[in-house]
Amino acid sequence: MNGAVEAANKNIKKIIQKMVITYKDWHEMFPFALHGYRTSVRTSTAATPFSLVYVMEVVLPIEVKIPSLRVLMEAKLEESEWVQIRFDQLNLIEEKRLAALCHG
Structure with missing residues (x-):
C-alpha cells in the first residue's frame, strides 16, 4: 500500500503546484486540491x-x-x-x- 499512498500524494502535490502562485500559499489551495482528487475517476x-x-x-x-x-x-x-x-x-x-x- 505504500506505493498507492505515494502515488496519491504525488498526484495531490501536482494538483497543488498547478494552483499556487508562490510556495507560501499552498495551504489555502489544499482543500480544493483534495476535493478535485476525491471527485475524479480513478x-x-x-x-x-x-x-x-x-x-x-x-x-x-x-x-x-x-x-x-x-x-x-x-x-x-x-x-x-x-x-x-x-x-x-x-x-x-x-x-x-x-x-x-x-x-x-
Whole structure:
C-alpha cells in the first residue's frame, strides 16, 4: 500500500503546484486540491473515491448555485421516498465496492 499512498500524494502535490502562485500559499489551495482528487475517476477502480465511500456521486458546488437536473429531482421527493432511495443505495454499497475491487 505504500506505493498507492505515494502515488496519491504525488498526484495531490501536482494538483497543488498547478494552483499556487508562490510556495507560501499552498495551504489555502489544499482543500480544493483534495476535493478535485476525491471527485475524479480513478482508472484502477473506474469510480471516484467519493462514490466508493458514500455510494453516490458528489454534488459539486456549482450544482448548488445553478441546480442540475439531479439536484432538482432530489429536491422534489417526499422525505419518505428519499429515505427509501438512500436506504436502497446503502444496500448496494457492498456490491459496488466488490465490483471496484474486481476491476482492480
